[in-house]
Amino acid sequence: MSRPPAAADELGRLLLPLADEIEAAKTVPPHVVAAIVGSGALAAMVPAEYGGRPLSHRAYGELNRAVARTSASLQSLLTVHGMVCSSLSRWGSEATRQRLLPRLASGELVGAFGLTEDGAGSDAQAVGTSATPERSDAGAGDVGTVWRLDGTKRWLSFGQLADCFLVFAKHGDRSVAFLVQRDDPGVTVVPSRPTSGFRSAMLADLYLDGCRVPADRMVGRPGFGVSQVAGSALSLGRLCVAYGSLGLAEACCDAVLGHTSSRKQFGGRLIDLQLVRGLVSDAVLDTEAARLLCEQAARAMDTKDDWLIQHVLTAKLAASRAADKASAAAAQLHGAAGMVDGGPVDRWVRDARVMQIIEGSTQLLQDLLAEESLQRFRVRRRHPRYPFEAGADCAE
Numbered sequence: 001m002s003r004p005p006a007a008a009d010e011l012g013r014l015l016l017p018l019a020d021e022i023e024a025a026k027t028v029p030p031h032v033v034a035a036i037v038g039s040g041a042l043a044a045m046v047p048a049e050y051g052g053r054p055l056s057h058r059a060y061g062e063l064n065r066a067v068a069r070t071s072a073s074l075q076s077l078l079t080v081h082g083m084v085c086s087s088l089s090r091w092g093s094e095a096t097r098q099r100l101l102p103r104l105a106s107g108e109l110v111g112a113f114g115l116t117e118d119g120a121g122s123d124a125q126a127v128g129t130s131a132t133p134e135r136s137d138a139g140a141g142d143v144g145t146v147w148r149l150d151g152t153k154r155w156l157s158f159g160q161l162a163d164c165f166l167v168f169a170k171h172g173d174r175s176v177a178f179l180v181q182r183d184d185p186g187v188t189v190v191p192s193r194p195t196s197g198f199r200s201a202m203l204a205d206l207y208l209d210g211c212r213v214p215a216d217r218m219v220g221r222p223g224f225g226v227s228q229v230a231g232s233a234l235s236l237g238r239l240c241v242a243y244g245s246l247g248l249a250e251a252c253c254d255a256v257l258g259h260t261s262s263r264k265q266f267g268g269r270l271i272d273l274q275l276v277r278g279l280v281s282d283a284v285l286d287t288e289a290a291r292l293l294c295e296q297a298a299r300a301m302d303t304k305d306d307w308l309i310q311h312v313l314t315a316k317l318a319a320s321r322a323a324d325k326a327s328a329a330a331a332q333l334h335g336a337a338g339m340v341d342g343g344p345v346d347r348w349v350r351d352a353r354v355m356q357i358i359e360g361s362t363q364l365l366q367d368l369l370a371e372e373s374l375q376r377f378r379v380r381r382r383h384p385r386y387p388f389e390a391g392a393d394c395a396e
Ligand SMILES: Cc1cc2nc3c(=O)[nH]c(=O)nc-3n(C[C@H](O)[C@H](O)[C@H](O)COP(=O)(O)OP(=O)(O)OC[C@H]3O[C@@H](n4cnc5c(N)ncnc54)[C@H](O)[C@@H]3O)c2cc1C
Pocket: 080, 112, 113, 114, 115, 116, 120, 121, 122, 123, 154, 155, 156, 157, 158, 195, 197, 198, 201, 203, 354, 357, 358, 359, 360, 361, 362, 363, 364, 367
């Protein structure tokens, strides 16, 4: 089922020389997209019966880690494309799965994720895009249902490149999800305002103005849109961001070790100064801890462990913080060289900030983690034999 992590390192080595080109271009050049397609990464969240080359979450996480070492912007392509593929695989109609999944797996189509709106950021339930069923006459007396979508989605990673969009809307007070195609009537894609981090993530805003999609493009049932479809997609997204943050933190740690062991001041190497060693060891410690939490979360997703949500929240929180700390150490220890506009250290600092915002901000995830822990605490209090440790056997 899963390929060994060596495939991830191979992709990482292939992409590494392209890091500056991707950042300077503020877009992802077609040959880089081709390299990603060639690695099979876009097929990883598609079942084999629909033309996919499924990977375990651990192996997919490793791909995300390897790509983020080169470019966090580029890694976000794996995040959102994977979220669209897994949602469609799990919740899509059979007709839409058969029609779109093979093309998503081959990279012929790219998917983007449209949840955020002006009035719905952290509060995903507040989406205001409306979904209204209409009767349609498709000709030859073939009367069916289409859904009319109206609203605006913001900040879709790789929205500029995407061919289809997983969009969340409301039908009355029930949330619904749809797969919208770029060539559907009433769809307009406009590049978002430029962001300081993730400069090459090709962000777009999506305008739906009387957009009509056939009923078989609904993903999940009415009422299930945000709670189930977005919920499970966000778990995968958070795992990807956790592994992406880990890759970014690793790149920072390597740069810090390389620089401080070659740079000489006061007659010796920076790395031999105790205060410098404190910064370096803190960054390495947090990065190593994040690696273990990422592996624990990926294992939980692979085994559909009861602790899945808690482990994914923990991994995303810890890894994005590790990236923040490691990039701050890199900036501090490179001195003026770290401040070069558009240089790798500058990029890591900006991208690490984004990792603490996307797929749930640090504060939102802290809130969710506290709630999840509280619920488990209540269960443990009622059932003292309930295990504190994940994976422990709670059977009598
Ligand atoms: C580079 C980039 C790529 C993105 N890609 C996508 C994408 O592909 N698809 C998509 O749908 N969206 C995308 N987004 C949007 C992203 O998901 C949102 O920015 C994120 O959900 C936060 O929403 P917001 O920006 O509206 O901030 P708000 O919700 O306004 O939150 C602002 C801050 O308030 C605090 N806060 C919010 N809620 C709480 C809470 N409950 N408890 C404590 N503090 C809280 C946090 O500090 C938070 O950072 C992207 C954003 C960026 C920057």
